[in-house]
Amino acid sequence: MTNDELIWRIAGGSGDGIDSTSQNFAKALMRAGLHVFTHRHYPSRIRGGHTYVEIRASDEPVKSRGDGYNFLLALGDSFARNPKEDAYYGEEEVKPLSENLDDLREGGVIVYDSGLLDVDEVENFDERVEENDWHVFDVNLRELAKEHGREIMRNTAGVGFTAALVGMELDRIEELMREAMSGDILDANLAVLQDAYDLVGEEYHVEHDVRVPTGSHDEEQVLVSGSHGIAYGALDEGCRFIAGYPMTPWTDVFTILTNLMPDVGGISEQVEDEIAAAALAMGASHTGAKAMSGSSGGGFALMSEPLGLAEMTETPLVLVESMRAGPSTGMPTKPEQADVEHVLFTSQGDSHRVVFAPSDPIECYEQTRRAFQLAYDYQIPAIVVYDQKLSGEYRNVPKSFFDQEPNPDLGSVASEEELAELPHTEGGKFHRFQHDTEEGVSPRSIPGQKGGHFLATGNEHNPAGHISEDPDNRVAQVDRRNQKLDTIREDLADESHNVVNGDDAADFGLISFGSQSGTVDEAVARLNENGDSVKHLSLSEIEPFPYDQVREFVESVDETLVVEMNSSGQLRGHIQRRLGTGEETFGSLLKYDGNPYEPAEVVEAVQHELGSVDETTSRTRLVTPGDQV
Amino acid sequence: MSAFSAIGSGEEREVDQNEFTPSIEPQPTWCPGCGDFGVLKALKGALAELEKDPEEVLVVTGIGCSGKLNSYLDSYGFHTIHGRSLPIARAAKLANPELEVIAAGGDGDGYGIGGNHFMHTARENHDITYIVFDNEVFGLTKGQTSPTSPMGHKSKTQPKGSAKNPIRPLSLSLTSGSSFVARTAAVNPNQAKDIIKEAVTHDGFSHIDFLTQCPTWNKDAKQYVPYTDIQQSDDHDVDLGDRRSASEMMHEAEDALYEGEVLTGRFYKDENRHAYHEEKQERGDFPSEPLAERYFEDGDWERSYDYIDRHA
Ligand SMILES: Cc1ncc(C[n+]2csc(CCOP(=O)(O)OP(=O)(O)O)c2C)c(N)n1
Ligand code: SF4
Numbered sequence: 022m023t024n025d026e027l028i029w030r031i032a033g034g035s036g037d038g039i040d041s042t043s044q045n046f047a048k049a050l051m052r053a054g055l056h057v058f059t060h061r062h063y064p065s066r067i068r069g070g071h072t073y074v075e076i077r078a079s080d081e082p083v084k085s086r087g088d089g090y091n092f093l094l095a096l097g098d099s100f101a102r103n104p105k106e107d108a109y110y111g112e113e114e115v116k117p118l119s120e121n122l123d124d125l126r127e128g129g130v131i132v133y134d135s136g137l138l139d140v141d142e143v144e145n146f147d148e149r150v151e152e153n154d155w156h157v158f159d160v161n162l163r164e165l166a167k168e169h170g171r172e173i174m175r176n177t178a179g180v181g182f183t184a185a186l187v188g189m190e191l192d193r194i195e196e197l198m199r200e201a202m203s204g205d206i207l208d209a210n211l212a213v214l215q216d217a218y219d220l221v222g223e224e225y226h227v228e229h230d231v232r233v234p235t236g237s238h239d240e241e242q243v244l245v246s247g248s249h250g251i252a253y254g255a256l257d258e259g260c261r262f263i264a265g266y267p268m269t270p271w272t273d274v275f276t277i278l279t280n281l282m283p284d285v286g287g288i289s290e291q292v293e294d295e296i297a298a299a300a301l302a303m304g305a306s307h308t309g310a311k312a313m314s315g316s317s318g319g320g321f322a323l324m325s326e327p328l329g330l331a332e333m334t335e336t337p338l339v340l341v342e343s344m345r346a347g348p349s350t351g352m353p354t355k356p357e358q359a360d361v362e363h364v365l366f367t368s369q370g371d372s373h374r375v376v377f378a379p380s381d382p383i384e385c386y387e388q389t390r391r392a393f394q395l396a397y398d399y400q401i402p403a404i405v406v407y408d409q410k411l412s413g414e415y416r417n418v419p420k421s422f423f424d425q426e427p428n429p430d431l432g433s434v435a436s437e438e439e440l441a442e443l444p445h446t447e448g449g450k451f452h453r454f455q456h457d458t459e460e461g462v463s464p465r466s467i468p469g470q471k472g473g474h475f476l477a478t479g480n481e482h483n484p485a486g487h488i489s490e491d492p493d494n495r496v497a498q499v500d501r502r503n504q505k506l507d508t509i510r511e512d513l514a515d516e517s518h519n520v521v522n523g524d525d526a527a528d529f530g531l532i533s534f535g536s537q538s539g540t541v542d543e544a545v546a547r548l549n550e551n552g553d554s555v556k557h558l559s560l561s562e563i564e565p566f567p568y569d570q571v572r573e574f575v576e577s578v579d580e581t582l583v584v585e586m587n588s589s590g591q592l593r594g595h596i597q598r599r600l601g602t603g604e605e606t607f608g609s610l611l612k613y614d615g616n617p618y619e620p621a622e623v624v625e626a627v628q629h630e631l632g633s634v635d636e637t638t639s640r641t642r643l644v645t646p647g648d649q650v
Numbered sequence: 651m652s653a654f655s656a657i658g659s660g661e662e663r664e665v666d667q668n669e670f671t672p673s674i675e676p677q678p679t680w681c682p683g684c685g686d687f688g689v690l691k692a693l694k695g696a697l698a699e700l701e702k703d704p705e706e707v708l709v710v711t712g713i714g715c716s717g718k719l720n721s722y723l724d725s726y727g728f729h730t731i732h733g734r735s736l737p738i739a740r741a742a743k744l745a746n747p748e749l750e751v752i753a754a755g756g757d758g759d760g761y762g763i764g765g766n767h768f769m770h771t772a773r774e775n776h777d778i779t780y781i782v783f784d785n786e787v788f789g790l791t792k793g794q795t796s797p798t799s800p801m802g803h804k805s806k807t808q809p810k811g812s813a814k815n816p817i818r819p820l821s822l823s824l825t826s827g828s829s830f831v832a833r834t835a836a837v838n839p840n841q842a843k844d845i846i847k848e849a850v851t852h853d854g855f856s857h858i859d860f861l862t863q864c865p866t867w868n869k870d871a872k873q874y875v876p877y878t879d880i881q882q883s884d885d886h887d888v889d890l891g892d893r894r895s896a897s898e899m900m901h902e903a904e905d906a907l908y909e910g911e912v913l914t915g916r917f918y919k920d921e922n923r924h925a926y927h928e929e930k931q932e933r934g935d936f937p938s939e940p941l942a943e944r945y946f947e948d949g950d951w952e953r954s955y956d957y958i959d960r961h962a
Pocket of ligand 1: 713714715716717732755756757758759760783785787788789790791796
């Protein structure tokens, strides 16, 4: 494994400031000209418990967390060890060290806080250090921080120490601290940072070769997560109403937009449950605002009802589904891609929706914008499905990317002048749901508009909106609603976001979607460098299904391996169902242990399929074509 | 010109209640003698007397016989799903506070499946009017026991008689936070009309428990006659603005109902509390002009780019 990149892992207890420290460090690296990618691992616990964040920094763009890491900053879990008494969570106190060693690369660096951690309690520590040629630095960060008055500055001390060890200037870090704090707190933090930095030169002998690479961006970058991408995309499409109920990890999008709403004259509502949340979004949309709601698996289940109503009443509705491991409450803080079928099929009847599965913060932004456009142009629900991984992982994006035109257009809404020209019943009721319209869309009116009143109902209805069970009307309405999806498919084909990477001529193909695409891309690049020939289709448009693109890809290879983070092969099932293709050429690579793929796992599985390695060692499951998932 | 010229056009005109009647189809499918006719009539009368333009009114209903109210009323309407009228009505009011928003549904719809929404809408005190058609039974699904059915009520799903206490809608409403609570009955369209008028003009969440007879499924049901209007009666004294007094009066009315004495009228009115969107506005958490209006203007729109340094 090469050391031309820094993969820095900071580990400690939840609630010890790991998140904010790592974000600042990532920003500092980014401002120093590097490409960064963060990966967050945390338990479903508010305080205490082992957590870590990894930052991969390279002079090349990074798309995944990579395999393993090369620098560990083990901070100690202040909630595991009661500073006044002996440890009260028993073994947990050395977890920041013991839990992380498996993934540390050969030649890697370990810095641990000897004020809170004791290596003697870590099993076979010395042997492992020797075997792996790790470079260990014990430093009493806790004491150092205390000397400056606040134990909590252990993190800052750790960052200062790191900087000295990897050859990084402090100026960017100081700049960020100045932006975030002031007064005594700032002074104390700056002092701790400098002391820890100086300590390395004064008292430690450095002979490892983990160094921060040098890089340079040619323009200003910002650090954004998938959730930021979604929130910013919504904002730029003119979304000014958000309703939700907290559920991890959807809460990220909800919070970001809630923070922004007062600044942009919008409304955010935390309501009693997810049925209400989706219903509110629909109510606002019906009344002439662009609105959004969302949740994670369990909460999204409750949205099934309003989702169907939105389809039947042809009310634009944009929902976000942020997947986590299920069923039921599953593993609240672990990613999985197992809600695909849930998102595709929830709600009764022949119902339709647009489903996008973006794979990185930029796509999150773009696909959310498209979700809004399609929802409002075609009066149909649109869902953006992503997961816990993408929700909390940060990446650098050129700031200029966000310099885009807003689109507050309400889509297929008629003005009062236009309404006057459109068909009405004899009694003056607007034909909101005309049978024969271009592209299946009839213009809508907004309550309060003159000449536009109509009844919206979840029952089958005639053109004026009145409940009707007339067979001819029923067929006409169903056909028209169905037609929308075909029109949208044509629309999307011209500017598809599904991309193929790898060796064009390969006869072995991989398909993945959403948050795993970057990892699979990295694996594919490695495989092709090593002499195997593979290519990868990254799907981000799930519905309407891009038949032509997928068929073309599948037919161009002898075998397709669908890589996804669930145990039942949901994406593979969807593709086969849509293409009407049998089992013979489709295999699956599945992972459902709560952790996303690492590129090496994909590499290994493909090599196994291609016959170049015998065994696979990771916690993935490989299903060969012809076998049942 | 405003994008919503049906709202507050300023033009004064008399509104005939027939403007709220669809000129062709559909004919109501309610059973002969159903109390729901009384609600429809009272509502049309009230809106006409308040000179509401049918196109500035949005009536949001749930599912049930009661949910068909807006099918027979000409205005903007949203016939939603069972129990969910309130969240949709709330959002409509937030998106456009100038719109007259009225929500309606049955006792099963509003106190059963939608009970949670009822509690929270009342708590938030949205400026909408909520009419619950209380017939003490599920009508549309053929007579099952509802949250207001009396204890012992027999139906196909509780053949041995209900072992549950009925919901006390007025008390529940008061404790949840409604700022206007009243009860009226379909058998008295005049009182009903006046109460609806008062509810619509009230600035805050107005809840009307509207007693409606269901001759089809609730043969034992009192036809809510004779009833007493507590405001007209010397025997009853309630200080509308005082929670304790209101609460006592509600308890009296709720106890008496199942003994055959029907007490109707206004039970509580808090004129000092701000409606939800006003409360939000005071906190700087609500736009100064209707969201809905903004989309029709050529104003400047903020972009994420303008905020990225602060939030990224
Ligand atoms: C989610 C859901 N559950 C059940 C139903 C079936 N359903 C329709 S109307 C109704 C009861 C209506 O009773 P109520 O609200 O008292 O109104 P009424 O018909 O008496 O006016 C039920 C249970 C439904 N439509 N949706
Ligand atoms: S079933 Fe009862 S509530 Fe329904 S229409 Fe008939 S009488 Fe009215």
